[in-house]
């Protein structure tokens with residue numbers, strides 16, 4: 001069953017927030033996002049990968065214009081949950097391949113990631129669902145990233 | 156604009172594969188998934204979060220029945236890309252909240268994660284898209300996790 005790639009999406013107006021070294025215990029992730037929920041923060045991506053020695057990192061993207069509003073709250077939140085560090089990076093962007101079942105075929109992810117590699121663009125974060133494979137890359141590389149992925153899938 | 160939660164999905168027939176300590180350089184992610192692509196491996200989730208000191212971890216889920224077929228290849232792959240460790244965990248499952256725009260509202264993620272926390276279920280991996288928030292938890296906790304999230308959103 002062939003996967004149809006419907007499009008390539010991208011977003012430059014995002015900022016990455018990473019809470020590093022949070023305790024890997026029930027309630028931590030809930031606390032982070034309930035707090036953000038009270039500020040009606042628009043969240044564009046959440047990734048959490050493998051924990052290490054009782055700690056983990058939680059990364060998420062917010063719209064750039066929203067970052068200013070929540071920055072102080074993020075500092076307080078980082079303290080509250082016991083994060084070892086709060087990292088905020090406004091110089092990022094997302095590029096995504098969209099289509100029904102995209103993540104099923106590992107070949108599609110491979111082609112997407114390799115097309116970025118050929119441009120020497122480093123992949124910062126990766127998040128997928130059945131409809132979309134998203135990569136976070138440096139904002140300065142975003143346009144080049146979008147073109148490379150467009151060439152790979154839509155030409 | 157209210158987000159409509161359409162459903163709670165889950166999958167117990169998955170195995171987690173994590174490549175730990177891979178070089179954080181262009182081409183690594185491409186190499187992993189192109190290799191898996193040659194084996195027609197069905198990938199159900201890919202997450203990569205923040206890198207540390209020039210290295211990162213890449214985690215993905217494969218269907219349980221497929222794990223046997225690819226296990227040797229995974230060992231070879233881990234060596235090829237210079238991973239410090241290959242971790243395979245068959246005792247996991249996924250639970251997801253599905254609905255248009257779910258990740259936009261941080262409150263929804265907060266409620267989902269907190270409902271797991273109240274059951275003292277630890278969240279292993281998190282991946283989101285505009286349509287779905289997915290958590291990987293221990294397979295032994297999956298049924299309880301699904302019920303808790305169902306109660307939170309659909310009752």
Ligand SMILES: C[C@@H](O)[C@H](N)C(=O)O
Pocket residue numbers: 022023024025026027028029030048056057268272276277278279
């Ligand atoms: C790190 C964080 O996700 C934690 N494991 C939790 O369940 O909340």
Ligand SMILES: C[C@@H](O)[C@H](N)C(=O)O
Pocket residue numbers: 113117121122123124177178179180181182183184185203211212
């Ligand atoms: C770690 C891996 O994702 C690497 N940054 C790459 O671009 O392939």
